[in-house]
Amino acid sequence: MSDTVTNQRPDSLLKDALVRIQQEVDACFDATLPVPEDPRARLYEAMRYSAIGGGKRLRPLLVTAVASLFGVDRSVAVRVGTALESIHVYSLIHDDMPCMDNDSLRHGKPTVHLAYDDATAVLAGDALQALxxxxxxxxxxxxxxxxxxxxxxxxxxxxxxxxxxxxxxMDIAAETASFDLATVTRLQQLKTGALLAAAVEMGAILGHVPPEGRTHLRGYARNIGLAFQIVDDLLDAEGDEEAAGKALRKDAEAGKETFVSLLGIDRARSQARVLVDQAIEFLNSYGEEAELLRAVARYIVERDR
Amino acid sequence: MSDTVTNQRPDSLLKDALVRIQQEVDACFDATLPVPEDPRARLYEAMRYSAIGGGKRLRPLLVTAVASLFGVDRSVAVRVGTALESIHVYSLIHDDMPCMDNDSLRHGKPTVHLAYDDATAVLAGDALQALxxxxxxxxxxxxxxxxxxxxxxxxxxxxxxxxxxxxxxMDIAAETASFDLATVTRLQQLKTGALLAAAVEMGAILGHVPPEGRTHLRGYARNIGLAFQIVDDLLDAEGDEEAAGKALRKDAEAGKETFVSLLGIDRARSQARVLVDQAIEFLNSYGEEAELLRAVARYIVERDR
Structure with a gap:
């Protein structure tokens, strides 16, 4: 990622929050998945391998940050965030498989189907969804x-x-079709936006906020979701594989249209910034208690992996 | 299956109930999965291909039969049965994949990964679980x-x-380990028994039966679950591939222990009969309204596919 986007470091509020949620989610997965002494042990181990000690935990962070606006018990919000992360992790396991993206590296270590085998990867993903x-x-x-x-x-x-x-x-279809900006936007709203929006929504549900009271939070979620994917495309186009801990520039190789291929690097970057500014505006009715959510929004465009 | 087990045809009560539930579950999947005019169409089609028009629908039948004991609205029970069947169908799609059982035939037609492709099969299974x-x-x-x-x-x-x-x-582990009868029983209680038991349990939940009132129904479910798997092993050992609509004798080829390999054909068959008799005894507190559940139990040992 170029200097213009990475010149600001995440502030310490966010840094501390990320470290904390990563520890909490790891502890929750660890407690939820004790390896049994029976032939299912290998499946538990594969689930633990993929679920513990990797990932930014952005989705659990959003759940806990929103839930904290409404005084929700933190340990409850962490468990809900871990459930959401379980879905995210399962999708990565299946996505990395040879018949899908065929990736060999995830969070800097071999993907599940390589560390174990394809069948275990299928079942570990399936079990994490049920979990x-x-x-x-x-x-x-x-x-x-x-x-x-x-x-x-x-x-x-x-x-x-x-x-x-x-x-x-839709992402698979993108390899053979030539999507326009509206379709790529729809694709990304589904592929990554839906789960990020769910994180915010679930925090609000825990806070007993009725649907009609979630409008601003939904606006925030929609904007950071889209910004997140645009930055993902920028990182994919410009990033460093070692820092990312995964293979990059696969979209261009596969001939897929992305925000970067459709908008160009400069417009994509300014679009991400506009979306993040708007996301922060959606939080105007909240005071200092929403500072972490604002920091998350800024982090979305400032991150380098 | 030998004559001694198939000499009784399913009675018309059961026959009619099977035809009815098959139509209802097909209709429910059809209504739930309208193909959209967007790049997800292929995924919807793969889900419909696997979910509509195949399978005995034994699990939805159990849900509706138990629910009817307690006067539950039938259309509600059918939707719950369809949800359960959605899980069953997803497990078959993933199980049939090349990295798992590598089967080419299911319900007499090509498996999903052959009719579509491996990636679509992974995603169709994932989406059916969420559904x-x-x-x-x-x-x-x-x-x-x-x-x-x-x-x-x-x-x-x-x-x-x-x-x-x-x-x-555990079933995958069975290929390289040599399981005893207790472990094979545990394997089957998890692999097929759990979902059959869930069908009975979910019918009782719909009927607002408290957990302490479900003891007999749970006994019924546990027994038919085990009998079901023993008969599956018998059909696998003795059945006709064309009638079954799938490849048979794969367990023996893979060197897996089964009820048949551990007990022999005669003891396996008599064990299935004992289990079914006990299952029916668990229904003694019910009158004629449980006749369909009794017929299901008998069908478990009498079926030829």
């Missing part, structure tokens, strides 16, 4: 069944055919 | 959020690492 809904439906999470079922509903919709998986399918 | 939880969390299903969240909890647990997927992992 997300096990965590959210657990009566120990929150007593109110309405809160739990709304969390399930939000995550199932955001991760399924009308969300993440639908976006992944 | 199950979308159906169950839909507020239009039942107003009471407690019923919906209990349905989600039951299905997530039964399909995840402590249920179906855990059993599939």
């Amino acid at each position: 997300a809904f096990e965590i959210l439906s657990d009566p120990d999470l929150v007593g109110d069944p309405f809160v739990r079922i709304e969390l399930v509903r939000t995550l199932a919709h955001a991760s399924g055919i009308n969300g993440m998986v639908g976006g992944q399918m | 199950a939880f979308e159906i169950l969390s839909d507020p239009d299903l039942v107003g009471d959020p407690f019923v919906r969240i209990e349905l989600v909890r039951t299905l997530a647990h039964a399909s995840g690492i402590n249920g179906m997927v855990g059993g599939q992992m």
Whole structure:
């Protein structure tokens, strides 16, 4: 990523919050996935390998940051964030497989199908998807069944055919079709935007915010989701593979249209900045308590991986 | 399957019920998966290809048969059965893939990864898993959020690492390990038993039966689940590939221990009969209204595919 985008370091509020949520999500996965002494051990190990100790944990960070606006118990928000992260991790495992993106590196270590095998990768992904809904439906999470079922509903919709998986399918189609900007935008709203939006939504659900009170938070989520993907495309085009911990420039090689190929680097970068500024404006009704959410928005364009 | 087991035809009560539930589940999938005019069309088509017009629909039949004991609205029970079937179908798609069982035939037609491609098969399975939880969390299903969240909890647990997927992992391990009868039983209780038990449990949840009132139904479910798998092993050892609509004798070729390899054909068959008799005894507190559940139990040992 060029200097113009990386000259600001994430502030310490965000840095501390990232370190904290990474530890919390790791601890939650660790407690949720104790390796049994039976022939399922290898599956548990593959799930732990992929779920523990990697990733920015941006989605759990969003859940906890929004939930904290409404005084939600932090350990509950962390578990909900871990459920969401479980979906994200499963999608990466399946996406990395030979029949999909065929990637060999993820978070700087061999992908699950290489560290284990393809069959274990399929099953680890499948089990992590189920785990997300096990965590959210657990009566120990929150007593109110309405809160739990709304969390399930939000995550199932955001991760399924009308969300993440639908976006992944469009992404495959992008290799052979030539998408315009509207279609690429739709693709990315589904592929990454839906789950980021779900993170914000689930924080609000935990806070008992009714749907009509979520308008501004949804605007924030929509904008950072799109900005996130534009920056992903910029990092893919300009980034360093070692810093990223994964293979880059695969989209161009596959002949896929991206925000960068359609807008060019300069317009893509300014578009990401505009989106982030608008995202921050959506938080105007909140005071200092939303400072972390503002920092997350700025981080989206400033990150270098 | 030998004559001694197939000399009784399923009675017309069961026959009619199977035809009816097959039509209802097909209609429910059809209504739930309208193909959109966008690049996700291929994914929808693959989901429809695998979900519509195949399979015995034994799990939805169990949901509706149990729900009917308690006067549950049939269309609600059918949707819950379709959610459960969505999980079953996704597991078959992933199980058939080259890196798993590498099967080319399912319900007499080419498996999804052959009719489409491996990537589409991965995503169709992933999307069908999410669909199950979308159906169950839909507020239009039942107003009471407690019923919906209990349905989600039951299905997530039964399909995840402590249920179906855990059993599939043990099944893979069975190729290189030499399991004893206790381990094979545990494997099958997870791999197929958990989802069959969930079908019965979900029917009872719809009927507002409290957990302490489900003991007999759980006994019924546990017994038919095990009998089902023993008969599957018998059909695999003795069945006709064309009638089965799938490849057979793969367990023996893979060197896996099964109920048949461990017990022999005669003891396996008598064990299945004992289990079914016990299953029917668990229904003694019910009258004529449970006749369909008794017929299902008998069908488990009498079926030829």
